[in-house]
Amino acid sequence: MWSTVYTGFGYWDVYTWLIFFAIAAALVLWLRSLGRKDYKKGTDQDEIFYGSNVVPDDGSEIQVPASSAYWGFTEALKGYYEILVELHSGDAREYVGYMVLTASVLAVLVLL
Amino acid sequence: MTGNMPFLVVGILFFLGLYSILFERNLIKIAIGITLLEASANLLLIVLGYRNGGSIPVFTLAGEVETMVLPTPQALTLTAIVIGLATSALLLSLIMMLYKHYGTLDVREIRRLRG
Amino acid sequence: MNWSVHLPALVIAVPLLGAFAAPVAGLGGKPLRNLWLVTVSALTAILSIILWRYVQVEGIMVYVLGGESWALTLPSGLSWPIRIILEVDAFSAFMAVVGSIAALAGAFFSLRFMERFSGLDKFVSLYFLLTAGMLGMELTGDLFNFFVFLEIASVASFGLVAYWRDRPEAIEAGFKYMVVSTVAAMLILIAVGFFYGRYNAVNMAAVARMMRFGYAEKIALVFLVASLAMKCGTVPMHMWTPDAYTEAPAGVTCLLVAVSQASLYGLFRVCFSLYGTSLGSSVVPWTIIVMGVLSMFIGVTMAVIQKEIKRLMAYHSVSQIGYILLGLGVGLLALNDPQAMAEYGFTAMKGGIFHLINYTMYKGLLFLTAGALYYAAGTRNLNELGGLARVMPHTTFMFVIAAAAIAGLPPFNGFVSKLLIYESTFAVYPILAVAALVTSVLTLASFVKVFQTAFLGPEKSVFQHVKEVPATMLVGMSILTIVIIGLTLFPTWSLAHLVEPAAKALVDQAGYITAVMGGGL
Numbered sequence: 001m002w003s004t005v006y007t008g009f010g011y012w013d014v015y016t017w018l019i020f021f022a023i024a025a026a027l028v029l030w031l032r033s034l035g036r037k038d039y040k041k042g043t044d045q046d047e048i049f050y051g052s053n054v055v056p057d058d059g060s061e062i063q064v065p066a067s068s069a070y071w072g073f074t075e076a077l078k079g080y081y082e083i084l085v086e087l088h089s090g091d092a093r094e095y096v097g098y099m100v101l102t103a104s105v106l107a108v109l110v111l112l
Numbered sequence: 113m114t115g116n117m118p119f120l121v122v123g124i125l126f127f128l129g130l131y132s133i134l135f136e137r138n139l140i141k142i143a144i145g146i147t148l149l150e151a152s153a154n155l156l157l158i159v160l161g162y163r164n165g166g167s168i169p170v171f172t173l174a175g176e177v178e179t180m181v182l183p184t185p186q187a188l189t190l191t192a193i194v195i196g197l198a199t200s201a202l203l204l205s206l207i208m209m210l211y212k213h214y215g216t217l218d219v220r221e222i223r224r225l226r227g
Numbered sequence: 228m229n230w231s232v233h234l235p236a237l238v239i240a241v242p243l244l245g246a247f248a249a250p251v252a253g254l255g256g257k258p259l260r261n262l263w264l265v266t267v268s269a270l271t272a273i274l275s276i277i278l279w280r281y282v283q284v285e286g287i288m289v290y291v292l293g294g295e296s297w298a299l300t301l302p303s304g305l306s307w308p309i310r311i312i313l314e315v316d317a318f319s320a321f322m323a324v325v326g327s328i329a330a331l332a333g334a335f336f337s338l339r340f341m342e343r344f345s346g347l348d349k350f351v352s353l354y355f356l357l358t359a360g361m362l363g364m365e366l367t368g369d370l371f372n373f374f375v376f377l378e379i380a381s382v383a384s385f386g387l388v389a390y391w392r393d394r395p396e397a398i399e400a401g402f403k404y405m406v407v408s409t410v411a412a413m414l415i416l417i418a419v420g421f422f423y424g425r426y427n428a429v430n431m432a433a434v435a436r437m438m439r440f441g442y443a444e445k446i447a448l449v450f451l452v453a454s455l456a457m458k459c460g461t462v463p464m465h466m467w468t469p470d471a472y473t474e475a476p477a478g479v480t481c482l483l484v485a486v487s488q489a490s491l492y493g494l495f496r497v498c499f500s501l502y503g504t505s506l507g508s509s510v511v512p513w514t515i516i517v518m519g520v521l522s523m524f525i526g527v528t529m530a531v532i533q534k535e536i537k538r539l540m541a542y543h544s545v546s547q548i549g550y551i552l553l554g555l556g557v558g559l560l561a562l563n564d565p566q567a568m569a570e571y572g573f574t575a576m577k578g579g580i581f582h583l584i585n586y587t588m589y590k591g592l593l594f595l596t597a598g599a600l601y602y603a604a605g606t607r608n609l610n611e612l613g614g615l616a617r618v619m620p621h622t623t624f625m626f627v628i629a630a631a632a633i634a635g636l637p638p639f640n641g642f643v644s645k646l647l648i649y650e651s652t653f654a655v656y657p658i659l660a661v662a663a664l665v666t667s668v669l670t671l672a673s674f675v676k677v678f679q680t681a682f683l684g685p686e687k688s689v690f691q692h693v694k695e696v697p698a699t700m701l702v703g704m705s706i707l708t709i710v711i712i713g714l715t716l717f718p719t720w721s722l723a724h725l726v727e728p729a730a731k732a733l734v735d736q737a738g739y740i741t742a743v744m745g746g747g748l
Binding site: 004007009017021057059062063065067074077080084085087090092095096100101111 | 466531
């Protein structure tokens with residue numbers, strides 16, 4: 001088919017995926033339409049469930065900040081990240097230093 | 113032997129410049145290092161362009177000569193010098209602004225952007 | 228004489244004219260200046276596309292500046308390549324199209340975004356100088372000319388990175404980029420000097436024809452590879468990338484991404500066309516592959532922990548450059564072996580080049596959406612942003628498309644190019660494909676983080692006044708969105724018409740040489 005890309009090992013067809021997404025979207029909409037519509041608006045049934053607490057007016061009180069995202073991941077790789085952040089010291093001389101280092105390592109490899 | 117002396121000068125200039133960029137702390141000295149690198153590159157171009165026993169590349173003044181030096185590397189060097197002038201001017205003005213903002217010329221102090 | 232033979236020169240001359248006439252246009256006040264910025268950018272993009280069509284039909288174009296012939300013929304009958312030439316093959320033209328589309332999007336975006344700054348005539352001048360430098364690097368066929376355009380692009384980008392001169396960080400980023408980039412440029416100049424000393428020529432095709440792989444050539448190769456790899460931001464020389472990309476105004480960052488692609492173009496032009504089969508050992512291909520894998524992995528892991536939205540995206544561009552280096556590095560590895568080239572090398576190159584256009588488009592779009600967030604909400608800190616999807620629906624929509632494309636989610640174009648890279652690198656060494664897959668997962672993870680913290684979540688009271696960004700900024704973003712959707716929906720067309728000719732042109736060193744030199748010299 002004209003939309004198929006052959007990679008030499010497998011193939012990729014964008015329209016198959018689009019059909020798949022269309023079917024998935026139809027399923028989702030159908031499932032959603034099964035929900036009850038007879039709840040009472042404006043009562044407690046309409047409220048967000050927030051662990052039986054009152055929902056704060058300002059959203060910034062309940063949002064998880066970005067620096068807390070993937071806490072476990074960064075905690076598990078703490079040693080790796082300490083080294084890596086240390087390397088990005090922000091010293092302009094080191095920027096040049098890394099380039100000179102790379103060039104000299106490459107020079108040794110190429111000339112040998 | 114003496115023919116190779118210019119290359120020695122190029123090498124010395126190059127490594128002096130590199131040393132000053134890599135190990136000096138003062139921003140002005142780093143700028144001087146960059147200018148030294150530019151000087152060494154320009155000198156290299158001129159030296160490489162010369163052919164042994166060659167004459168000046170001006171046809172009417174050269175007289176009877178066997179080899180004539182091509183003017184290309186000299187044109188290249190002029191271009192490179194002009195570019196070097198632009199970068200030096202911009203570099204120094206950036207250093208001036210950095211001093212205004214940070215109040216120091218120490219490269220170790222100027223690293224708010226890191227991590 | 229047909230005007231289209233002058234196309235290569237026009238593509239560079241139009242933005243140059245735009246740069247030098249910008250102060251004149253600025254006399255007419257804001258409307259004329261804005262019109263000038265958009266018109267010249269659009270004209271450049273149209274000319275690049277015409278040039279690309281022309282090269283597709285007519286083959287490699289050679290344009291001699293200031294003369295009929297590239298060589299000077301002495302009375303003694305000796306002819307020598309001294310004139311500056313522009314040599315445009317399918318890869319150059321492809322790069323010019325990619326770069327000028329990114330420049331057009333950035334120009335539209337900058338119209339309103341830059342209103343908060345002063346001295347906008349100078350901004351327009353620098354913007355066009357950067358565009359001209361980028362296009363010059365991509366179209367030239369002369370090594371010294373390449374250096375000159377590289378410096379034009381570099382100096383313009385230092386000015387643009389440090390454009391917000393009241394911000395200490397912007398000046399700092401500009402200074403750091405300047406120091407490291409000037410050293411790299413000097414290394415390139417020294418390499419050009421070596422070529423002149425050896426061959427009395429700086430014409431790429433002439434040097435490539437006479438190439439004997441001696442010590443001087445090896446040193447020149449090292450200098451060129453190291454400095455051009457630095458200019459496109461590969462680990463471990465990537466430290467300037469997050470600084471400069473973060474501090475430049477968003478429209479400029481979009482263009483800077485395309486300019487880093489021009490350095491990447493230079494790297495592969497040197498490796499494939501200048502050295503090509505005389506590269507001999509596999510040291511340089513493996514260096515490129517290793518740098519690519521390191522860039523992918525270190526770039527993406529640094530991105531996961533970033534808190535500033537543009538800095539996070541800048542680390543992603545380090546990791547995406549890694550994919551391109553990996554793909555083209557594998558192609559370079561297979562260059563001397565026709566069987567390996569047919570089996571996996573050419574697929575890897577197609578993947579790399581396809582990823583190059585995809586990367587420029589979606590990364591430019593991501594930086595523009597980050598700029599839109601900053602314009603609307605006034606902060607780049609992800610800890611402070613939140614709940615903006617309700618008030619900025621268009622920006623959110625385009626962000627989702629770009630983020631899905633960069634993370635390689637089907638059915639977007641990022642997946643196709645990554646698939647090509649995975650499958651071909653797997654044939655070389657499975658661990659390469661594994662590293663690429665892990666990187667892709669982490670990319671998705673960090674963009675989920677951006678999407679969740681900036682766009683989703685409850686409304687914050689500080690952002691109640693926030694409105695959708697102005698229409699011209701949306702136009703700039705939608706140009707790139709349309710290109711992304713086009714590449715997504717027609718992968719076969721893009722591969723067959725955009726990518727394959729470029730990959731073939733890159734592999735075909737003999738074709739590149741004979742287009743200029745003919746049979747002579």
